[in-house]
Amino acid sequence: MAKSSRRSRVRKQYRLGIDLGGTNVMALVVNEKDEIIGEAKKKTKAELGPQGVVDRIVATAESALSAAEVDVKAVIAAGVGAPGPVNLDTGVVVEAPNLPGWQEIPLAAMLSDKLGMPVFADNDVNLGTLGVHQMGVGRGTQHMVGIFVGTGVGGGLIINGQLHRGSRYSAGEIGHTVIVPNGPICGCGKRGCLEAVASRTAIEREVSAALAAGHPSVLTELLGPEGKNRLTSGVIRSALEAGDALMTSVMSQVQYYLGLLTANLVNVLDPEMVVFGGGVVEALGDDFLEPVRTTARIYYLQQRDADRVQIVPAKLGDYAGGLGGAALARQMTSRRRR
Amino acid sequence: MAKSSRRSRVRKQYRLGIDLGGTNVMALVVNEKDEIIGEAKKKTKAELGPQGVVDRIVATAESALSAAEVDVKAVIAAGVGAPGPVNLDTGVVVEAPNLPGWQEIPLAAMLSDKLGMPVFADNDVNLGTLGVHQMGVGRGTQHMVGIFVGTGVGGGLIINGQLHRGSRYSAGEIGHTVIVPNGPICGCGKRGCLEAVASRTAIEREVSAALAAGHPSVLTELLGPEGKNRLTSGVIRSALEAGDALMTSVMSQVQYYLGLLTANLVNVLDPEMVVFGGGVVEALGDDFLEPVRTTARIYYLQQRDADRVQIVPAKLGDYAGGLGGAALARQMTSRRRR
Numbered sequence: 001m002a003k004s005s006r007r008s009r010v011r012k013q014y015r016l017g018i019d020l021g022g023t024n025v026m027a028l029v030v031n032e033k034d035e036i037i038g039e040a041k042k043k044t045k046a047e048l049g050p051q052g053v054v055d056r057i058v059a060t061a062e063s064a065l066s067a068a069e070v071d072v073k074a075v076i077a078a079g080v081g082a083p084g085p086v087n088l089d090t091g092v093v094v095e096a097p098n099l100p101g102w103q104e105i106p107l108a109a110m111l112s113d114k115l116g117m118p119v120f121a122d123n124d125v126n127l128g129t130l131g132v133h134q135m136g137v138g139r140g141t142q143h144m145v146g147i148f149v150g151t152g153v154g155g156g157l158i159i160n161g162q163l164h165r166g167s168r169y170s171a172g173e174i175g176h177t178v179i180v181p182n183g184p185i186c187g188c189g190k191r192g193c194l195e196a197v198a199s200r201t202a203i204e205r206e207v208s209a210a211l212a213a214g215h216p217s218v219l220t221e222l223l224g225p226e227g228k229n230r231l232t233s234g235v236i237r238s239a240l241e242a243g244d245a246l247m248t249s250v251m252s253q254v255q256y257y258l259g260l261l262t263a264n265l266v267n268v269l270d271p272e273m274v275v276f277g278g279g280v281v282e283a284l285g286d287d288f289l290e291p292v293r294t295t296a297r298i299y300y301l302q303q304r305d306a307d308r309v310q311i312v313p314a315k316l317g318d319y320a321g322g323l324g325g326a327a328l329a330r331q332m333t334s335r336r337r338r
Numbered sequence: 339m340a341k342s343s344r345r346s347r348v349r350k351q352y353r354l355g356i357d358l359g360g361t362n363v364m365a366l367v368v369n370e371k372d373e374i375i376g377e378a379k380k381k382t383k384a385e386l387g388p389q390g391v392v393d394r395i396v397a398t399a400e401s402a403l404s405a406a407e408v409d410v411k412a413v414i415a416a417g418v419g420a421p422g423p424v425n426l427d428t429g430v431v432v433e434a435p436n437l438p439g440w441q442e443i444p445l446a447a448m449l450s451d452k453l454g455m456p457v458f459a460d461n462d463v464n465l466g467t468l469g470v471h472q473m474g475v476g477r478g479t480q481h482m483v484g485i486f487v488g489t490g491v492g493g494g495l496i497i498n499g500q501l502h503r504g505s506r507y508s509a510g511e512i513g514h515t516v517i518v519p520n521g522p523i524c525g526c527g528k529r530g531c532l533e534a535v536a537s538r539t540a541i542e543r544e545v546s547a548a549l550a551a552g553h554p555s556v557l558t559e560l561l562g563p564e565g566k567n568r569l570t571s572g573v574i575r576s577a578l579e580a581g582d583a584l585m586t587s588v589m590s591q592v593q594y595y596l597g598l599l600t601a602n603l604v605n606v607l608d609p610e611m612v613v614f615g616g617g618v619v620e621a622l623g624d625d626f627l628e629p630v631r632t633t634a635r636i637y638y639l640q641q642r643d644a645d646r647v648q649i650v651p652a653k654l655g656d657y658a659g660g661l662g663g664a665a666l667a668r669q670m671t672s673r674r675r676r
């Protein structure tokens with residue numbers, strides 16, 4: 001027993017989970033019990049280009065290992081999420097619209113070279129969804145949808161207990177389903193996408209227009225002269241807590257559209273659970289979801305067993321993606337061992 | 339060799355595929371090569387209630403066997419599709435909105451009793467999709483969506499080569515995804531479902547309104563005094579072939595919305611192929627799909643490899659559901675043997 005215990009101290013038992021975003025890189029060190037034992041966060045500095053960003057990712061991973069007091073030799077593997085479609089089999093990022101120069105970048109291989117361990121890459125929202133499914137509220141579900149509401153709206157699908165990535169690694173782009181034909185223009189260039197009416201970007205657009213038209217609101221004060229402060233999730237929460245009519249009205253629209261989206265996904269995929277994460281939802285919590293649930297339920301085609309479809313907050317904060325990376329590292333290495 | 343050949347004549351080698359609709363029941367006898375060697379069609383007479391309808395299904399199956407000159411003892415199993423959610427494991431029809439009295443009806447067990455063979459039941463549109471995937475244009479695809487446009491709009495999903503039925507057996511209800519918030523009222527009671535703007539029901543509503551408002555159209559003649567003839571797919575085709583402006587305009591809207599639906603499903607599921615079947619599409623053929631393709635492609639988020647997503651007609655006529663039933667019978671019996 002004692003001998004086995006001593007041995008376990010030197011064997012590889014940790015995993016790295018890395019979330020590469022347009023603004024920040026986050027790295028987590030996770031132990032065998034899926035506990036986060038170290039973390040680090042750095043600016044992405046996307047302007048440095050792919051090689052420069054890869055160096056930043058490596059530095060972030062090293063900081064996280066240092067924080068966890070874990071030697072790199074004790075790490076089994078790393079999983080990394082990138083903001084765009086990723087070929088899981090080759091570890092190549094097909095494209096990443098928010099990262100200049102990222103087309104066909106062999107992210108997994110580049111990181112593996114520098115970190116000296118197996119590295120697996122996937123889409124960041126897929127990994128957020130995997131994090132929720134493997135280490136969060138979605139544990140044990142067979143069919144689950146992850147919806148992440150922040151600057152944009154991303155999604156991930158768990159089908160038969162596995163991430164569904166699709167034939168071109170681009171499944172789960174629920175933010176770009178058209179929900180208002182010929183509606184507001186979206187960041188993707190098309191009109192009426194869900195993201196164009198139910199993201200922080202949409203909230204900012206509606207609030208700016210209303211303030212410019214002279215609607216009274218505490219937001220005038222919260223955003224400062226000429227709106228110099230950003231409309232962060234924290235500002236949204238403050239305005240809602242102050243009972244601001246404009247903010248409440250704008251958010252009601254967002255909740256309505258997210259309710260329709262949820263019903264659409266339930267009608268198409270019939271999951272057991274729809275999990276909401278991302279900055280906006282994490283800041284506002286379960287209260288935000290109640291109107292979403294009400295609208296969704298009205299639009300379910302199958303009303304029978306409607307209560308069995310759970311609509312819940314992820315409650316993983318910023319960690320969903322990194323935890324998903326650690327989960328991917330486990331899945332891929334245990335598959336290899338088989 | 340000769341002996342083996344004689345034996346093969348007596349062993350079970352046929353399957354029955356049955357499509358139960360609100361109006362008609364169709365039964366197909368299929369051989370080992372998936373060829374249809376006999377078929378029969380009868381009115382459903384839904385007003386007879388579940389037991390009466392089951393008797394009609396049995397009579398239709400017996401007619402098909404008789405037409406095929408196949409003894410019931412040579413049939414391995416039957417697969418039957420019903421218009422509503424069906425529990426595949428128990429063979430119970432959860433509900434069938436168009437069939438009075440159908441709640442929790444053990445269809446597979448009732449048919450098995452009378453036919454003296456294993457019977458498996460599933461949703462009719464799921465089986466139409468399975469027919470396309472196993473015996474039609476979708477053969478060999480991993481991820482495929484079936485869209486059936488008729489009186490309503492139904493859908494089925496193939497994920498990882500298997501039908502995705504969902505957690506409440508109600509996956510694939512793409513006709514009831516909201517595409518025009520607060521749009522026209524749908525047969526399901528909600529507003530703005532895809533089915534409310536892109537089904538034969540929607541076409542009839544738009545045409546009736548335009549004719550009532552005095553728009554000139556060959557439809558006035560084709561539908562007869564006071565619109566006594568139904569706006570069948572055949573009538574739609576005739577009006578389009580005559581270059582009728584009203585029919586062309588109404589169909590353009592339908593094609594636009596089906597294009598948005600296709601893009602939404604491609605953005606969510608990233609399939610290799612989207613297959614269109616159902617009365618309207620079968621009558622109008624590939625020409626009908628060209629504008630659908632054009633719109634869909636505009637709304638794909640991932641434009642890379644967009645050509646790899648095929649949008650094609652099913653071309654199985656009325657047989658998709660019955661063939662799917664025969665395919666289900668094969669899948670379920672080969673699973674049992676394992």
